[in-house]
Structure formats: C-alpha cells, structure tokens
Amino acid sequence: MTREAGRALAIWLLAMLAGVFVVWNSRFSADMSFFLPAKPSAEQQVLVDQLKEGVVSRLLMVAISGGDSAQRAKASRTLRSRLEKLPEFVAIQNGEAGSMNADRDFLFTHRYLLSPAVKPEHFSVEGLREAVANSIDLLASPAGMMLKPLLPRDPTGELVEMVSSLNAGAQPNTRDGVWASRDGERAMLLIQTTALGSDTDGQERAIDLIRNEFTATVPGASLSLQLSGPGLFAVKSRATIKSEVSRLSTISTLAIVAVLFFVYRSVRLMSLGLLPVVSGALAGVVAVSLAYGTVFGITVGFGSALIGEAVDYSIYYFVQSSRLGVDQWRARFWPTIRLGVLTSTCGFAALLFSGFPGLAQLGLYSLSGVIAAALVTRFILPPLANRRFAMRDLSHIGPRLKCAVVFLQRLRWPILVLALAASTMLMINRDHLWHPNLSALSTVSAADGAIDQALRADISAPDARYMAVISAPDREAALQAAERAGKKLDALIAAGVIGGYDSPARFLPSQAMQASRRAALPEPSELLKRLQTALADSPLAPNKLGGFLADVETARTEGRVSRESLNGTGLALAVDSLLLQRPNSWSVLLPLRPPGGDKGVDIAIEPVRTALAGSGALFVDMKNEFDTLYNDYLHEATLLSLAGFVAIVGLLAITLRSARRLGIVLLPLLIAVVLVIASLHLAGQQLHLLHLIGMLLIVAVGSNYVLFFDQSGATELDDTTLVSMVVANLTTAIGFGTLALSNVPVLYAIGITVGPGAVLALLLAACFVSKRAT
Amino acid sequence: MIKRLLGSLLLLAIALPASAAFDIGQLMDDLAKHKGGKAKFVEKKYLSILDKPVISTGEMTYTAPDRLEKRTLTPKVETLLLDKDIVSIERDKQKLSINLANQPEAMAFVDSIRGTLSGNRAALEKNYALYLSGNSDKWVLTLLPSDQKIASMVLRITVSGSKNQVRVIEYLQADGDRVVLNIDPVEAK
Incomplete structure (x- = not known):
C-alpha cells in the first residue's frame, strides 16, 4: 500500500514538476488579442492590424488643466520639448507655431512634383492664363493677402491647390x-508613441514617462494632467485583469478552504482535497500554454471557477467513501461522477471550436482542468489518502436536508408555472435581451470612456473609422495603386459621397507620377514665351516672375521626392502611417472622411464599394467590422452552445437509455437556465456572448447533481450522498459566484449566470428528479 | 517715464482741437447707435507686384454688435462671415473656419473694423492709438497700431464716414500695398 502510494505520488510529482516547468516558460498576456479573431477575413485583418499597430492605436491624448492659460501653455511647451528628446515617442504635437514650418517648406519646395494640377495643359498658354488669373482673383479674397508674397514664385497657385486638398477638418482650438480644449480651459497635446498599440509594456512605459516628465515640468501641484487613448486602456485593462486574477482566486480559495475545513475538520484531508484542484489548475494552464503559446490573463482568472468545480470530485470521494470504503465507492459512485465529468467535458469542449480565441482558451483550460482533477481524484487520491481516514460524521445533517427535499417536491407545480411565465417573458422580449456590440465585453469603465470621448472631441483626434486598403508587391506599385484609387475617390468627393481622404501618394508620389509631372513642365525659354503671350493683358507682368521660371526649371531637371526628402517634417509620419511595409508586401491605407454637414457623419458604403471595385482597394468600415465580428462571435457561440448541449443530451441518452429518464434529467437544467436568464433580464442586464456560454455551463455543470438523484435508482438518496452533493454544490457556487465580483465583463457574465444556475440546478433536481418520499 | 508723459501730452495735443467740436467719444456714441444694415462695397487692392489694382465688389451686411457678412460677387463669389470670434470663408465648395481667439494678430485686424462699426472704443484702443479729425458730417478716424506685431503688417488704418455711417476704410500695409474699401449703404425699405 505504501509502495502504491509512493508510486502514485512520484508520478503526480513528476507531472506537476513538468507542469511547473511549462508554466514557468509560458507567455502570459492581458491584451486585446483575447477578443481578436483567430481566423480573420481580409477586412477583419485590417481591423486587427489597426488595433495592434495602427497609428491611431499609438496615439495618446493629454490635457493639462488648472492654473491660467499662460501657465498651461508654458507647461505644454516644456512637456513637448522634454518628451521630444526621448526615443519612446515619435511625435509630440501641441500646435506650437513653427512646428508646421518644415511641412510648409517641403510642400513649397516640391510643389511641381506634388501638385495634382501639374499636367501639360496646365502650362500651355491657355492653362497659364487661367491659373494666373485665378491666383490674382484669389488676391482679391481676404485669405489672399497671405498668398501675396508667394505670387512671384507660385503664380499658378500650386501651394493653394495642395493645401486645399489636405484635411480641411476641424483644427483644435488654440490659446497662448x-x-x-474647446472651452479653452485645458492645454491639449497629441502624442504618438514608438511602441505599438499591442505592446502593453511599451505603452505603460510611455505613459509613465509622460506623467513623470509632467511632474518634473510642473513643480508643486498647480497644474494637473489627464491622459487617455488606446494605450492607456490596454494598460489599465491589464492591471485590472492582473489584480482580479489574484483577488478572485484568493477569495474563492479562502471560501472553499473554509467550507472544506468545516466539513472535514482535518488539515490533512483538506490538503488532500485541494490536491485535484491544484493539479487541475496547473494542467489547465499547461494545456493552454502548449496549445496556444500564450495564456490570457482572463483564462487564468477563470481558474477561480475551476477551483469550485474541481474540488467537487474530492468532496464526493471523501464524504462518500468514508462510509462505504474505496472499493464500494468506485463501484457505486464513480460511474456517476465519471458521467458528470463527461457532460462537463462536452460543455467545455464545444468552446474549443470557437474562432474567438479567448473563448477557445477558456474551453481548453476548463476541459483539461476538470479531466486532470477527476483523474487525480480517481487514481492518486485513494492511495495517498490511505484506507483509514477519520471523516467527520455528517449524517446528522441528512434528515434536515431530506426535509428540504420534501418541501421542494411540494413546489413542483408552482415552479413549473414560474418557469412557464419566465419563458413567456423571454419569448416576448427576445429582441431586447442582447447587447448589440463588442463593447459589452470591454474592460474600459464608463468613466474612462467618457474622459476619452471628451479629450477626443477637444483635440479633434482622428477616429479612423473608414478606410480603403491596398496591397502591392513593392513601394512603387503600392503608390501607383494609391494614385489610381485616389482618382476614383476624387470623383466621390465631387459627388459629395465622401468629404475627403488621406493618401501617402499626396506627399510621396510614385516615381511614375513624378516623372509624368516633370515631363509636363516646359523648358525655360518655352515657358517664358508662353507666359508673355498668356499675360499680355494681365496686371501681372512676366518680368516679375523670374523666381517662378527658376523654380520650374529646378523641378524639371532635378526634382525628385523620396521617402528621405520627407525626413524632419510631420508629413513623414503621415506617410509612414499610411504606407506600411509588411513581410512580403506593402500596404496602403487611405482613411476616408465622411462628407459632414447635413450629410451626416456616416459614409454610404455601397457607392464607395462600387467606385473602388476593380481598383484592388478594399473598403473597410471599422465600426461595421467590429459589429460584424461580434455578431459572428455571437452566432458562432450560439451554434457551439447548441452543439455542446446536443452532445450532452446524446451522452445522457446513451447512458440513461430511456427517453423518460432523459426528460426528467433535462427538465431541472432547462428550468434553471430559464430562471437565471429571466432574472438577469429583469435585473436590467443586457445579455452578451458570455451569458450564452454561461447557459451552456449551467447544463454542463448542473447535470452532475441531477445525475446523482437519477442514478440513485428506485431508492432514496442516502444521507451522506446528499450531504456530499450539497457541499460540492456549495463549492461550485462559490467558485463561479466569485467571478460575479469581477469587473471584467467576460468573467462577471459567466459568474452571474453559472453561480446561481448551479445552485438552482441542485434545488430543481431535488424537486423534480429525486424519488418522492413516501 | 518722461517719454510716456511726453507721448500722452502729444496725444492730448492732437486730440484737443477735435474734442472741442466733435470727439472720439461722440463719434463712438453715434456709431454705437447704428444697429446694422446692408451696403454695397467696392474693394480695390493696390499691390506693387501688379500693374493694375485688383477690384472686387459685393454686398456687406452688418448686424450690431458682432455679426458681419461680406459677400463678394465679382470676380469670384465668396462669402466671409464674421460671427463673434469665428470667421468662416466659403469659396467654391470649400469652407474654412478660423477661430480668432487662436490668432491674436488677426483678431486685432478684425477688431479694427468691428470696433469701428459698433463704436467700441475700448476694443479699438486695445490695439490702436486713435486720432479723429473733421466733424460729425465728415469725419476721418485714423488707427495706428500700438503693437509691434500688428504694425509689421499694417502701418495705418483710415476710416472715414459721415454721421453714424462708415464710408471708406483704407489699409496701408507695411510693404506699401494698399487696400481701399468703399461702402455704399443700401437704404432699408
């Protein structure tokens, strides 16, 4: 016996050591990839790329408040100059004068290569006459006075042409x-981090740096800093998940340990009882780590529920075998427990097929955890526990429990009526039960969301909802494709379908485009001749245009814009964020702006799709993709839950071999689901994906209790079994119920559904399945 | 100190002859009574780079105290609207809005017109030294920028008119270019 125990212990220890080794080398993550699709469509891939590395995901918005506007402006300037020196930041914008000079100079220097107006006809006699006349007309305009000094060098108005095609959108307010901000009470900065949006460590470092530099900038506490952006959300969400994982596990472990100690009154039994739990939790993490490479924090957080579920098996073992002995226990109860394990397994296994990575991980984690806990209970626990263990006699609780069962049985009809009422209510309200989008799963608190909205509106930060995306084998091909798509988009602007768009080709035209623009420029003698004809009646004399002739000649002979020419300008950033090098290709992003005004903030999708058809550009509406993604998840989760449910029913049907028994076993489970969902709805909760999964888990977990009642056959359940079930149910409810304390919506939803659901399953099983006491 | 004293004495000397019959306060009171109206305008820009002045014409509508719409009809339709501190310019299909609070120099420039039209002496004196000549029927108000930044753009603004009606505004720019705006009120029906 000791040898057997020793061998079992050795095997278990080895497995545990191997497990610890795997876990030690695992990568844990608490970022948004939990929610991102495992097998994205082309549109979803754009979404994923944008979330992980897009420019918008790297923007942090900063507001400085307090003091007077001069103090705030000074702090804004100092903060910018300090952060600018740090490699963690790519760009710090605060609207300071001078910061745009480099951009303007670049545009002016290269105007004959950049301006879309540069075509042969633009430099014909007629073209020149018209362009110059336009520029002179513009001088009559109030805005024209700013252009007066440029006229001798740019009489054809190329700078105006370029600037007017740039973002005419709202610019932030300026003070000092x-x-x-719009009310002028806060100084605003827009900061782009070097770290990608998906690099939560990098984002955290950048945010800390901003805060520290600000504190160093502003001695005393006269001014305060507020910060928001995707990076902050990622950092906060990770911190929330981290603290929740330890908090929830601690609460659930302490509560369960307390229950076990109350039941066993023995430290040794209690420790042994936790053995399957520890093994299960470890096995879960190991399986996930080996299968997915990365373990999500939320998955580990789910461990608190697993503890409650896994501890059941050892409770059954200790409580039931203390009276019957191990062999009897194996013969009488193990098959029932095994069936319970299998039904739970079916439930969790359904999640494995989910395209929602977080869900698949939760499935694998729970599946492996439950199986490991059951195996340890069956094979390791008996030799370790020894035949002789002093178990506290709990049979005195039995009669009281039986009274409760009898009482419950009297409630059959009222409960059926209640269940019927609840189902009717759910049927009537079936269109209002569900939360419509993915934000239901977001860990961002309402307060943080509101701050973000406010800062975003104050600084007019881009939200990048609409985008056309192009892939090409190399940079030149990518830019040419961007120029082709740009032509189609220009037509959409003219038609008022879109308000505008950004393109990397605007500041970095393809070599082909640059060559064709150079070719459009006439030689100096020819240009002068044409000017003399064109300007014969004009108030602008050709002899004042020496600068123009020289600039055109420079552009014609040596003009060339490369990515390097953009260095030192803010435009370099714009180009880099819109023209991306991928491992085997180049991607172009063309963010589209809605028409605005009375045409609203939405872009009509179909005309844009039609216009871009055949150009190789893919039009993506990010919001729509998010909603589609969530609906796909929801749809898939519905199918998976149904599949899991069917598998459980099939398993029970094969084992029970009786339609009547099957019906009786399923009835309390279904009623439990209906009652829980109806209560949640009445409590004003909008259901989402994880509530649905919770419904499946009520069936998967709850079936364990129902089966005990069913398997007792014609006889009434004995006191000890009844006690073991109540204790096991209590621990399960504690495990899942703890999740309901969580601020992480994914965990909360499962907790609030399965916790009460498991208890209801036991009560209803007692009501409908147990034999009537005669 | 002495310089400043001399400066203010000089100012006093220039202002005194006018004040006997007609002073700035009186003009401002008159102008403040003007509640708005519609006018045609002809604007001529004399620019050194051009051989001929650039001429634009159109309509202006003023609603006291801070709304001014200037609709240019020739050579190109363009609307400039000044509403409180927001200037919007609409030309072709493009629309541009500028918040003057963001542009202190432009604000000072706009205040020269707005302050005159609304008779807001305090707003005018914030950025300009005021000199008045003539009488109520035919007055000339000269604004000299007191701020170096504004002076680097505009040397002098001369506003002339009769009673509470502004007739001509002339800007003399630092580079010698000139803009003359003639205003011809349209009688209200």
Missing part, C-alpha cells in the same frame, strides 16, 4: 499659441 498652443492647442487648447
């Missing part, structure tokens, strides 16, 4: 020379 730096950006300010």
Whole structure:
C-alpha cells in the first residue's frame, strides 16, 4: 500500500514538476488579442492590424488643466520639448507655431512634383492664363493677402491647390499659441508613441514617462494632467485583469478552504482535497500554454471557477467513501461522477471550436482542468489518502436536508408555472435581451470612456473609422495603386459621397507620377514665351516672375521626392502611417472622411464599394467590422452552445437509455437556465456572448447533481450522498459566484449566470428528479 | 517715464482741437447707435507686384454688435462671415473656419473694423492709438497700431464716414500695398 502510494505520488510529482516547468516558460498576456479573431477575413485583418499597430492605436491624448492659460501653455511647451528628446515617442504635437514650418517648406519646395494640377495643359498658354488669373482673383479674397508674397514664385497657385486638398477638418482650438480644449480651459497635446498599440509594456512605459516628465515640468501641484487613448486602456485593462486574477482566486480559495475545513475538520484531508484542484489548475494552464503559446490573463482568472468545480470530485470521494470504503465507492459512485465529468467535458469542449480565441482558451483550460482533477481524484487520491481516514460524521445533517427535499417536491407545480411565465417573458422580449456590440465585453469603465470621448472631441483626434486598403508587391506599385484609387475617390468627393481622404501618394508620389509631372513642365525659354503671350493683358507682368521660371526649371531637371526628402517634417509620419511595409508586401491605407454637414457623419458604403471595385482597394468600415465580428462571435457561440448541449443530451441518452429518464434529467437544467436568464433580464442586464456560454455551463455543470438523484435508482438518496452533493454544490457556487465580483465583463457574465444556475440546478433536481418520499 | 508723459501730452495735443467740436467719444456714441444694415462695397487692392489694382465688389451686411457678412460677387463669389470670434470663408465648395481667439494678430485686424462699426472704443484702443479729425458730417478716424506685431503688417488704418455711417476704410500695409474699401449703404425699405 505504501509502495502504491509512493508510486502514485512520484508520478503526480513528476507531472506537476513538468507542469511547473511549462508554466514557468509560458507567455502570459492581458491584451486585446483575447477578443481578436483567430481566423480573420481580409477586412477583419485590417481591423486587427489597426488595433495592434495602427497609428491611431499609438496615439495618446493629454490635457493639462488648472492654473491660467499662460501657465498651461508654458507647461505644454516644456512637456513637448522634454518628451521630444526621448526615443519612446515619435511625435509630440501641441500646435506650437513653427512646428508646421518644415511641412510648409517641403510642400513649397516640391510643389511641381506634388501638385495634382501639374499636367501639360496646365502650362500651355491657355492653362497659364487661367491659373494666373485665378491666383490674382484669389488676391482679391481676404485669405489672399497671405498668398501675396508667394505670387512671384507660385503664380499658378500650386501651394493653394495642395493645401486645399489636405484635411480641411476641424483644427483644435488654440490659446497662448498652443492647442487648447474647446472651452479653452485645458492645454491639449497629441502624442504618438514608438511602441505599438499591442505592446502593453511599451505603452505603460510611455505613459509613465509622460506623467513623470509632467511632474518634473510642473513643480508643486498647480497644474494637473489627464491622459487617455488606446494605450492607456490596454494598460489599465491589464492591471485590472492582473489584480482580479489574484483577488478572485484568493477569495474563492479562502471560501472553499473554509467550507472544506468545516466539513472535514482535518488539515490533512483538506490538503488532500485541494490536491485535484491544484493539479487541475496547473494542467489547465499547461494545456493552454502548449496549445496556444500564450495564456490570457482572463483564462487564468477563470481558474477561480475551476477551483469550485474541481474540488467537487474530492468532496464526493471523501464524504462518500468514508462510509462505504474505496472499493464500494468506485463501484457505486464513480460511474456517476465519471458521467458528470463527461457532460462537463462536452460543455467545455464545444468552446474549443470557437474562432474567438479567448473563448477557445477558456474551453481548453476548463476541459483539461476538470479531466486532470477527476483523474487525480480517481487514481492518486485513494492511495495517498490511505484506507483509514477519520471523516467527520455528517449524517446528522441528512434528515434536515431530506426535509428540504420534501418541501421542494411540494413546489413542483408552482415552479413549473414560474418557469412557464419566465419563458413567456423571454419569448416576448427576445429582441431586447442582447447587447448589440463588442463593447459589452470591454474592460474600459464608463468613466474612462467618457474622459476619452471628451479629450477626443477637444483635440479633434482622428477616429479612423473608414478606410480603403491596398496591397502591392513593392513601394512603387503600392503608390501607383494609391494614385489610381485616389482618382476614383476624387470623383466621390465631387459627388459629395465622401468629404475627403488621406493618401501617402499626396506627399510621396510614385516615381511614375513624378516623372509624368516633370515631363509636363516646359523648358525655360518655352515657358517664358508662353507666359508673355498668356499675360499680355494681365496686371501681372512676366518680368516679375523670374523666381517662378527658376523654380520650374529646378523641378524639371532635378526634382525628385523620396521617402528621405520627407525626413524632419510631420508629413513623414503621415506617410509612414499610411504606407506600411509588411513581410512580403506593402500596404496602403487611405482613411476616408465622411462628407459632414447635413450629410451626416456616416459614409454610404455601397457607392464607395462600387467606385473602388476593380481598383484592388478594399473598403473597410471599422465600426461595421467590429459589429460584424461580434455578431459572428455571437452566432458562432450560439451554434457551439447548441452543439455542446446536443452532445450532452446524446451522452445522457446513451447512458440513461430511456427517453423518460432523459426528460426528467433535462427538465431541472432547462428550468434553471430559464430562471437565471429571466432574472438577469429583469435585473436590467443586457445579455452578451458570455451569458450564452454561461447557459451552456449551467447544463454542463448542473447535470452532475441531477445525475446523482437519477442514478440513485428506485431508492432514496442516502444521507451522506446528499450531504456530499450539497457541499460540492456549495463549492461550485462559490467558485463561479466569485467571478460575479469581477469587473471584467467576460468573467462577471459567466459568474452571474453559472453561480446561481448551479445552485438552482441542485434545488430543481431535488424537486423534480429525486424519488418522492413516501 | 518722461517719454510716456511726453507721448500722452502729444496725444492730448492732437486730440484737443477735435474734442472741442466733435470727439472720439461722440463719434463712438453715434456709431454705437447704428444697429446694422446692408451696403454695397467696392474693394480695390493696390499691390506693387501688379500693374493694375485688383477690384472686387459685393454686398456687406452688418448686424450690431458682432455679426458681419461680406459677400463678394465679382470676380469670384465668396462669402466671409464674421460671427463673434469665428470667421468662416466659403469659396467654391470649400469652407474654412478660423477661430480668432487662436490668432491674436488677426483678431486685432478684425477688431479694427468691428470696433469701428459698433463704436467700441475700448476694443479699438486695445490695439490702436486713435486720432479723429473733421466733424460729425465728415469725419476721418485714423488707427495706428500700438503693437509691434500688428504694425509689421499694417502701418495705418483710415476710416472715414459721415454721421453714424462708415464710408471708406483704407489699409496701408507695411510693404506699401494698399487696400481701399468703399461702402455704399443700401437704404432699408
């Protein structure tokens, strides 16, 4: 016996050591990839790329408040100059004068290669006459006075042409020379981090740096800093998940240990009882780590529920075998427990097929955890526990429990009526039960969301909802494709379908385009001749246009714009964020702006799709993709839950071999689901994906209790079994119920559904399945 | 100190002859009574780079105290609207809005017109030294920028008119270019 125990212990220890080794080398993550699709469509891939590395995901918005506007402006300037020196930041914008000079100079220097107006006909006699006349007309305009000094060098108005095609969107307010909020009470900065949006460590470092530099900038506490952006959400969400994982596990472990100690009154039994739990939790993490490479924090957080579920098996073993002995226990109860394990397994296994990575991980984690806990209970626990263990006699609780069962049985009809009422209510409200989008699963608190909205509106930060995406084998091909798509988009602007768009080709035209623009420029003698004809009646004399002739000649002979020419300008950033090098290709992003005004903030999708058809550009509406993604998840989860349910029913049908028994076993489970969902709805909760999964788990977990009642056959359940079930149910409810304390919606939803659901399953099983006491 | 004293004495000397019959306060009171109206305008820009002035014409509508719409009809339709501190310019299909609070220099420039039209002496004196000549029927108000930044753009603004009606505004720019705006009120029906 000791040898057998020793061998079992050795095997278990080895497995545990191997497990610890795997876990030690596992990568844990608490980022948004939990929610991102495992097998994205082309549109979803754009979404994923944008979330992980897009420019918008790297933007942090900063507001400085307090003091007077001069103090805030000074702090804004100092903060910018300090952060600018740090490698963690790519760009710090605060609207300071001078920060745009480099951009303007670049545009002006290269205007004959950049301006879309540069075509042969633009430099014909007629073209020149018209362009110059336009520029002179513009001088009559109030805005024209700013252009007066440029006229001798740019009489054809190329700078105006370029600037007017740039973002005419809202610019932030300015106070004392730096950006300010709409009410002027806060100084605003827009910061782009070097770290990708998916690099939560990098984002955290950047945020800390901003805060520290600000504290160093502003001695005392006269001014305060507020910060928001995707990076902050990622950091906060990770911190929430981290603290929740330890908090929830601690609460659930302490509560369960307390229950076990109350039941066993023995430290040794209690420790042994936790053995399957520890093994299960470890096995879960190991399986996930080996299968997926990365373990999500939320998955580990789910461990608290697993503890409650896994501890059941050892409770059954200790409580039931203390009276019957191990062999009797194996013969009488193990088959029932095994069936319970299998039904739970079916439930969790259904999740494995989910395209929602987080869900698949939860499935694998629970599946392996439950199986490991059951195996340890069956094979390791008996030799370790020894035949002789002093178990506290709990049979005195039995009669009281039986009274409760009898009482419950009297409630059959009222409960059926209640269940019927609940189902009717759910049927009537079936269109209002569900939360419509993915934000239901977001860990971002309402307060943080509101701050973000406010800062975003104050600084007019881009939200990048609409985008056309192009792939090409190399940079030149990518830029040419961007120019082709740009032509189609220009037509959409003219038609008022879109308000505008950004393109990397605007500041970095393809070599082909640059060559064709150079070719459009006439030689100096020819240009002068044409000017003399064109300007014969014009108030602008050709002899004042020496600068123009020289600039055109420079552009014609040596003009060339490369990515390097953009260095030192803010435009370089714009180009880099819209023209991306991928491992085997180049991607172009063309963010589209809605028409605005009375045409609203949405872009009509169909005309854009039609216009871009055949150009190789893919039009993506990010919001729509998010909603589609969530609906796909929801749809898939519905199918998986149904499949899991069917598998459980099939398994029970094969084992029970009786339609009547099957019906009786399923009835309390279904009623439990209906009652829980109806209560949640009445409590004003909008259901989402994880509630649905919770419904499946009520069936998967709850079936264990129902089966005990069913398997007792014609006889009444004995006191000890009844006690073991109540204790096991209590621990399960504690495990899942703890999740209901969580601020992480994914965990909360499962907790609030399965916790009460498991208890209801036991009560209803007692009501409908147990034999009537005669 | 002495310089400043001399400066203010000089100012006093210039202002005194006018004040006997007609002073700035009186003009401002008159202008403030003007509640708005519609006018045609002809604007001529004399630019050194051009051989001929650039001429634009159109309509102006003023609603006291801070709304001014200037609709240019020739050579190109363009609307400039000044509403409180927001200037919007609409030309072709493009629309541009500028918040003057963000542009202190432009604000000072706009205040020269707005302050005159609304008779807001305080707003005018914030950025300009005021000199008045003539009488109520035919007055000339000269604004000299007191801020170096504004002076680097505009040397002098001369506003002339009769009673509470502004007739001509002339800007003399630092580079010698000139803009003359003639205003011809349309009688209200």
